[in-house]
Amino acid sequence: MDPTGRLKTHIEGFDRILEGGIPQGHIVLMAGTPGTMKSSLIYYMLYNQAKENGTTCVYVTLEQSRNSLLRQMERMGMRTEDVKSNLHVLDLGLIRKNLKHVSGGDSWMQVFKGYLSSLKNDLNYSVIAIDSLGVLETISEMSNRRTDLFYLFEWLRDLNSTVFMISEVSPDRLFDGSYDEGYLADGIITLKMQLVREVETQRRIRCVKMRETNHDPSYYSLLYTAGRFQVTKAISE
Amino acid sequence: MRPAPRPMSGKIPAPGIKEVRDISAREPRPAPQAAIRPIAEQFNSREKGLQDRENELREEMEALEADSRELELAAQEIEKEWAAIDEAQGRIKKREDELDAMAIALQSALQAAEDYHKGVRAGDAGKGHMDRLFQANRDLKPVLEEERKRIRQAIEREMADQLSRISQLEAELKAAYEQQGEEEQKAPPVDVGKVVADVTAQLRDQIGSGLPSGLDDRRVLTHIERLDQILSGGVPSGSVVLVNGPAGSMKTSLTYHFLHNLAKKESVKGMFLSLEQDRDSLLRQMERLGMKRDESLDNLMVVDLVDLRRSMEGQQGDWRSVIMRYVENVLKETPFKVLALDSLESFTAMSQHEFTRIEVQELFDWFRDHGLTTFVISETPMSRLEREDRMELYVADGALELTMKEVGDSHIQRWIRCVKLRGANIDPRYFNLMHAGGSFVLSLPMMRTSAQSPD
Numbered sequence: 156m157d158p159t160g161r162l163k164t165h166i167e168g169f170d171r172i173l174e175g176g177i178p179q180g181h182i183v184l185m186a187g188t189p190g191t192m193k194s195s196l197i198y199y200m201l202y203n204q205a206k207e208n209g210t211t212c213v214y215v216t217l218e219q220s221r222n223s224l225l226r227q228m229e230r231m232g233m234r235t236e237d238v239k240s241n242l243h244v245l246d247l248g249l250i251r252k253n254l255k256h257v258s259g260g261d262s263w264m265q266v267f268k269g270y271l272s273s274l275k276n277d278l279n280y281s282v283i284a285i286d287s288l289g290v291l292e293t294i295s296e297m298s299n300r301r302t303d304l305f306y307l308f309e310w311l312r313d314l315n316s317t318v319f320m321i322s323e324v325s326p327d328r329l330f331d332g333s334y335d336e337g338y339l340a341d342g343i344i345t346l347k348m349q350l351v352r353e354v355e356t357q358r359r360i361r362c363v364k365m366r367e368t369n370h371d372p373s374y375y376s377l378l379y380t381a382g383r384f385q386v387t388k389a390i391s392e
Numbered sequence: 393m394r395p396a397p398r399p400m401s402g403k404i405p406a407p408g409i410k411e412v413r414d415i416s417a418r419e420p421r422p423a424p425q426a427a428i429r430p431i432a433e434q435f436n437s438r439e440k441g442l443q444d445r446e447n448e449l450r451e452e453m454e455a456l457e458a459d460s461r462e463l464e465l466a467a468q469e470i471e472k473e474w475a476a477i478d479e480a481q482g483r484i485k486k487r488e489d490e491l492d493a494m495a496i497a498l499q500s501a502l503q504a505a506e507d508y509h510k511g512v513r514a515g516d517a518g519k520g521h522m523d524r525l526f527q528a529n530r531d532l533k534p535v536l537e538e539e540r541k542r543i544r545q546a547i548e549r550e551m552a553d554q555l556s557r558i559s560q561l562e563a564e565l566k567a568a569y570e571q572q573g574e575e576e577q578k579a580p581p582v583d584v585g586k587v588v589a590d591v592t593a594q595l596r597d598q599i600g601s602g603l604p605s606g607l608d609d610r611r612v613l614t615h616i617e618r619l620d621q622i623l624s625g626g627v628p629s630g631s632v633v634l635v636n637g638p639a640g641s642m643k644t645s646l647t648y649h650f651l652h653n654l655a656k657k658e659s660v661k662g663m664f665l666s667l668e669q670d671r672d673s674l675l676r677q678m679e680r681l682g683m684k685r686d687e688s689l690d691n692l693m694v695v696d697l698v699d700l701r702r703s704m705e706g707q708q709g710d711w712r713s714v715i716m717r718y719v720e721n722v723l724k725e726t727p728f729k730v731l732a733l734d735s736l737e738s739f740t741a742m743s744q745h746e747f748t749r750i751e752v753q754e755l756f757d758w759f760r761d762h763g764l765t766t767f768v769i770s771e772t773p774m775s776r777l778e779r780e781d782r783m784e785l786y787v788a789d790g791a792l793e794l795t796m797k798e799v800g801d802s803h804i805q806r807w808i809r810c811v812k813l814r815g816a817n818i819d820p821r822y823f824n825l826m827h828a829g830g831s832f833v834l835s836l837p838m839m840r841t842s843a844q845s846p847d
Binding site: 189222234238239290358 | 584595600602609750760783785789816
């Protein structure tokens with residue numbers, strides 16, 4: 156645990172924007188369209204926390220298979236062997252398989268919460284990432300999104316862990332009024348693809364909201380080179 | 393009716409006649425002796441008068457008696473007649489009953505007769521028809537024979553399909569039966585605690601373990617050099633990849649190219665499921681693009697709606713499940729590795745009910761569960777998928793976007809971009825997609841010049 160009470164992202168240049176990192180216990184929404192490296196970036200933060208700080212982290216994947224995710228991370232230079240005792244990647248897609256033929260997303264949500272609570276007792280993880288909110292919403296068949304989300308976020312807060320929630324809602328739509336997660340979350344980081352000079356696409360990262368933090372809300376270019384993520388001031392536009 | 397007794401005014405009733413006679417007989421006996429002559433004479437004339445009177449009375453009596461006898465006889469006669477009438481009435485009644493019974497019998501007999509009559513008439517008409525029919529039959533015999541031969545051939549041709557259909561129906565029935573059994577077993581409410589325990593047990597070996605060794609990272613090559621580079625070595629085996637683009641952006645051709653070259657160069661078995669275009673038209677188009685059918689014939693199945701319809705004839709359920717069953721059946725006979733679905737829109741349109749988000753996920757899971765590397769062609773523009781946070785983009789493992797780009801004043805270029813690909817580190821840039829020399833070529837777009845010639 157960091158004595159400052161902040162969780163370092165280990166993204167070069169980004170921690171400075173966040174006054175040293177993400178306040179512990181925050182629920183942070185990572186929003187971006189598909190292909191913006193949300194999963195990779197979150198995994199990168201957890202990987203480095205596990206590796207550099209010895210933090211116990213859990214990465215919950217609901218859609219992508221565990222092996223596919225880990226292979227992807229290996230290929231990016233993050234050796235799972237180095238962190239396997241601290242970073243646990245769990246494929247909770249199999250809850251659905253255990254509930255096959257049983258209708259009702261309620262039971263799914265109950266099992267999901269039940270499992271993560273009991274895991275908290277076993278591992279006492281301090282960071283948990285959930286990939287992704289869209290899939291979770293679908294599987295649990297949220298009928299009243301507003302209230303269901305409210306209770307989900309309340310429950311997440313009670314886990315006493317820093318939570319990363321991955322959302323595939325495009326950042327532009329996140330604030331059009333129908334997405335409550337923007338208000339419910341303590342922090343929002345958005346990722347987008349920016350077309351540069353009509354041909355090149357660059358990934359842009361922006362911290363839209365971070366409670367208890369005087370953050371820099373401008374767009375930064377997100378680069379991945381030589382196994383490291385880094386942000387730089389966006390040059391064009 | 394007996395006759396009323398006749399009134400006896402002044403006359404002696406019939407039963408008292410004897411008494412009257414007795415009295416008159418006694419009267420002459422005390423004859424006077426002393427009065428002698430006048431008295432005697434007087435007596436004599438008186439006696440004579442009396443005698444006359446007696447005779448008169450006797451006659452009258454006799455007449456009355458005769459009358460009485462006559463009457464008695466008449467009464468007897470009347471009585472007899474009454475009895476006769478009674479008897480006759482009884483007979484008449486009996487006769488009536490008999491007649492009634494006979495009438496009833498007659499009626500049914502009449503009905504039967506009428507029916508019979510009708511029947512006879514129809515029989516006559518029928519006979520006429522029969523004769524004509526026999527004639528027609530004789531005339532049609534050769535035609536019939538020919539037709540029969542043709543039908544027999546058609547039946548034989550379809551027999552193979554029918555047979556596979558039957559075995560499939562059996563399998564289906566069995567599956568439905570098993571599923572029913574399962575459902576019955578799982579009917580009681582979910583025991584959340586138990587499922588949590590199950591899930592915990594199943595996830596135990598994922599905790600504290602890295603990437604299991606021995607798993608090879610198998611890639612399905614697109615056989616387009618630059619594209620394989622962009623995808624960092626091809627599509628991870630078992631992925632579901634969306635191929636998005638507007639009409640004319642060569643989605644179908646590009647996808648067919650993947651399957652064709654896998655079949656041709658690596659003998660990877662595949663199926664191209666075309667719900668849009670019929671097979672002949674599709675194959676002609678591909679031949680024109682330099683992909684010869686005989687190069688892929690052994691390994692690439694091309695299935696169109698006509699094939700599906702024929703082999704699935706009489707199947708219940710909506711098209712979606714029919715298609716899935718079809719693919720499953722083929723997989724059992726000829727295991728194949730790569731599937732192309734053209735297109736997702738057609739497929740969802742065939743579903744009877746609305747295609748919900750969870751169903752897209754289930755469909756994609758179904759592809760993965762069958763170990764298929766799947767290319768799903770979609771006409772919904774990527775920009776819309778991104779904007780409306782559609783499910784297919786969430787749950788697909790990868791997405792290729794094809795766009796038509798206006799370059800300069802008149803040129804249109806086709807651009808391709810890998811939007812996402814799980815398990816791979818992609819190059820997210822746009823590339824110019826061209827078809828040249830029987831293959832696709834990717835290059836970085838040149839914005840300044842319009843020298844690039846789109847095909």
